[in-house]
Amino acid sequence: MQADPTETRLRDLMLASLDGDAAAYRRLLADVGKHLRPYFARRLTPAFASHAEDLVQETLLAIHTRRMTYDRNRPFTAWMHAIAHHKFVDHVRRQSIRLTVPLEDDPPIAAHDDNEDALSRRDLDNVLEQVPPRTSDLIRRTKVEGASVAEAAAAHGISETAAKVSIHRGLKSLAARFAGGSK
Incomplete structure (x- = not known):
């Protein structure tokens, strides 16, 4: 099975950044942010649409603080998606939001099981x-x-x-x- 180009690009940037490439790390965070904005926008009700950018920033911060826990042998997008999912669930709990769309309906960003x-x-x-x-x-x-x-x-x-x-x-x-x- 051929690897997803998004997975390959993001994983390569993550590996380069873990090896100390600051430019690759900046590109990684920018690219991840571009993927996360629509991810969160699809999940938020119109009343909370303004929270999407906050969730993106919280997720990027979590990726930054936990980057050393990333397993180089696993798909990056699955790891990123898990962090984004947990940030969204935390947001829902904080806001006491009743979900109208099951979280399971949306597949991971690019990775497959x-x-x-x-x-x-x-x-x-x-x-x-x-x-x-x-x-x-x-x-x-x-x-x-x-x-x-x-x-x-x-x-x-x-x-x-x-x-x-x-x-x-x-x-x-x-x-x-x-x-x-x-x-």
Whole structure:
């Protein structure tokens, strides 16, 4: 299957920027902004259309602060889309907006899902079933989806310290279980 040209261009810019190319990073952020504006505009009701640019900026800032968590072997647009999706959901929660269009109706910006990704997700789900549900969700949010500990803690109504402890203990338990140790 031939790679999507948008995915290829953005991924190449991201990889170059991670390797220290400041010009590639500026182009990446500009290009991502061009993709995010219509993405958010389609999702916002006319009453909140003015919030689109704020969401673009929040997403660009999140991409900037979490850029070192990007896995070079994964599609960039999928990673970018996940961040944008979470920023939109956070916005909806803050505004107490009732959605009129299901978020699932709109496909990812450019990436596609293949069988290997589905198998990886199933394996990850199986592993995370070994810890309590809240711990599992905290690990998924912070280590897989790129959310901050503060964001994950807020989603569960707990302190950042409690979230950090839960994540640490969960990861320690999983490492012991899958490294042949006992808990």
